[in-house]
Amino acid sequence: MSAPIQLRPDETFILNVGPQHPATHGVLRVKMEMDGEYIVKSETVLGYIHRMHEKMGENRTYAQYLPNLSRLDYLGALGYTHGHVLAIERAAGIEVPERAEYIRAITVELNRVASHLFWFGAFVMDLGGFSPLMYAIQDREHILDMLEAVTGARLTYCYYRFGGLYNDVDDDFIEAARRFIPRMRKSLKKYAALVTGNIIFQKRLEGIAPVSAEMCRKYGATGPVARGSGINFDVRKNEPYSVYPEFDFDIPVYHECDSMARYKVRMDEMEQSLRIIEQGLEKLPAGPIMAEKKPKNIKLPVGDFYQAVETARGSFGIRIVSDGDKNAYRLKLRSPTYSNMHLFDEACEGMLIMDALAFMGSLDLVIPEMDR
Amino acid sequence: MGGYFSEIFYGSKSLLIGMGITFREFFKPTVTVQYPYQTIKMSAKFRGHTELIADEEGKPKCGVCGLCERACPSSCITLGSISVDIEVDGKVKKKKVLSKYELDFTKCSLCGQCVENCSFGALEFSKEYNLASTRKEDFHFNLLKRLEERNA
Numbered sequence: 038m039s040a041p042i043q044l045r046p047d048e049t050f051i052l053n054v055g056p057q058h059p060a061t062h063g064v065l066r067v068k069m070e071m072d073g074e075y076i077v078k079s080e081t082v083l084g085y086i087h088r089m090h091e092k093m094g095e096n097r098t099y100a101q102y103l104p105n106l107s108r109l110d111y112l113g114a115l116g117y118t119h120g121h122v123l124a125i126e127r128a129a130g131i132e133v134p135e136r137a138e139y140i141r142a143i144t145v146e147l148n149r150v151a152s153h154l155f156w157f158g159a160f161v162m163d164l165g166g167f168s169p170l171m172y173a174i175q176d177r178e179h180i181l182d183m184l185e186a187v188t189g190a191r192l193t194y195c196y197y198r199f200g201g202l203y204n205d206v207d208d209d210f211i212e213a214a215r216r217f218i219p220r221m222r223k224s225l226k227k228y229a230a231l232v233t234g235n236i237i238f239q240k241r242l243e244g245i246a247p248v249s250a251e252m253c254r255k256y257g258a259t260g261p262v263a264r265g266s267g268i269n270f271d272v273r274k275n276e277p278y279s280v281y282p283e284f285d286f287d288i289p290v291y292h293e294c295d296s297m298a299r300y301k302v303r304m305d306e307m308e309q310s311l312r313i314i315e316q317g318l319e320k321l322p323a324g325p326i327m328a329e330k331k332p333k334n335i336k337l338p339v340g341d342f343y344q345a346v347e348t349a350r351g352s353f354g355i356r357i358v359s360d361g362d363k364n365a366y367r368l369k370l371r372s373p374t375y376s377n378m379h380l381f382d383e384a385c386e387g388m389l390i391m392d393a394l395a396f397m398g399s400l401d402l403v404i405p406e407m408d409r
Numbered sequence: 410m411g412g413y414f415s416e417i418f419y420g421s422k423s424l425l426i427g428m429g430i431t432f433r434e435f436f437k438p439t440v441t442v443q444y445p446y447q448t449i450k451m452s453a454k455f456r457g458h459t460e461l462i463a464d465e466e467g468k469p470k471c472g473v474c475g476l477c478e479r480a481c482p483s484s485c486i487t488l489g490s491i492s493v494d495i496e497v498d499g500k501v502k503k504k505k506v507l508s509k510y511e512l513d514f515t516k517c518s519l520c521g522q523c524v525e526n527c528s529f530g531a532l533e534f535s536k537e538y539n540l541a542s543t544r545k546e547d548f549h550f551n552l553l554k555r556l557e558e559r560n561a
Binding site: 097100101102103104105108168172175178182185186187188189190193195198203204227230231232234235236237 | 416419420423424426427430431434440452453454455456480481482518519520521522525534
């Protein structure tokens with residue numbers, strides 16, 4: 038009989054989460070040094086899905102770069118394309134008709150609800166509950182159908198153009214969006230009763246994975262992660278763009294700093310997005326959807342341009358350095374999950390692995406967007 | 410001690426509420442479409458791969474200006490042309506006619522730049538989405554041939 042393996046009491050081992058692992062929702066690798074079930078140290082390894090999007094932006098013309106932006110974050114793609122077109126329009130001095138901006142705001146908010154819904158389903162599935170995912174996908178399907186009827190695609194939209202939109206919305210879309218709002222409100226009540234009130238869910242999240250406001254500032258975390266730590270920052274309110282100043286909506290902020298706070302921020306954000314959509318449909322002006330004065334081949338003046346927008350995951354920034362040519366000299370994409378992910382290594386030290394995976398879910402990671 | 414029992418009570422109540430919701434959901438109508446036995450109609454603005462539009466004579470409207478080729482971000486369009494002699498008001502003129510329109514759909518990202526840039530209105534999106542294949546060559550479309558097949 039062979040003797041059992043003797044481990045020193047302080048011996049640790051390395052656990053690789055990913056690059057192919059259901060909990061990471063993509064090709065992310067987290068190298069964890071474990072002491073039993075406790076994490077001693079963790080290291081995030083990126084680069085498995087790097088596609089050189091920034092470099093592509095420097096080699097293509099501005100118009101040719103349009104489809105790339107929707108390949109960053111496949112769940113909330115419209116927010117990213119919105120940032121790109123806004124940056125170019127501001128730099129080139131293109132006036133966008135009001136109707137186009139309203140439609141942009143409505144579709145971005147619809148996309149934000151769809152993104153949060155999918156996150157909600159996947160997050161509860163990370164914790165072991167399967168049926169909320171199915172309910173969430175059913176609701177999300179309505180949004181995707183609406184957006185498909187307008188944009189022609191279900192995930193990787195290429196809908197916004199410099200100076201306007203690809204095509205106008207029709208009455209069917211407006212009618213469908215109006216019908217969607219009360220249905221979604223009913224669903225949100227259902228989710229609150231089914232998931233938020235659930236005792237197992239609460240015990241898994243409350244007080245787990247504290248991320249202080251200071252840590253958020255240190256790593257540059259934005260979006261629901263920062264708002265769950267008591268930082269009242271939303272680009273839509275703090276640096277208003279598009280037609281957001283016209284809308285009456287609140288920024289949900291929670292001060293508990295735990296995974297539950299981040300969950301609640303997103304659930305409340307869906308309600309706020311519905312309010313914006315409601316007002317947008319109410320106020321939607323008639324008129325053209327494309328700017329009249331628009332150069333055919335866009336060339337930006339020499340300079341340095343930056344535009345930030347609030348996407349479903351946080352503040353997305355695009356910086357364009359132009360030397361006057363028809364493509365950018367340098368293009369930098371500041372993606373929110375890249376910053377949000379990096380507080381994970383520090384925050385998960387000493388945590389149980391199951392709590393750390395729930396924490397990772399609460400950060401709402403989309404890997405192709407982080408590793409662009 | 411009181412907190413302990415109230416938590417048990419609250420916990421069991423929350424579980425029962427959850428079970429009630431899933432139980433009601435059980436009797437709701439099924440919304441799943443049994444693909445491939447059932448399919449849904451694609452919306453009017455759905456973007457499939459591009460197709461050439463024919464004029465009244467069944468010839469492609471394309472004037473081989475090459476704008477789509479240049480506008481394409483992933484250079485997946487290859488055009489070819491031949492010049493033919495045509496008679497206009499008794500004079501013989503040379504005209505460029507489309508002889509080849511190849512679309513490499515493996516690279517296409519359906520951005521619509523080719524359709525928007527077309528100065529003849531000769532391109533449209535098809536409604537085709539059922540394009541699964543294990544061979545790469547199946548996605549190299551010869552749009553001119555497809556147009557002729559549609560006309561036939």
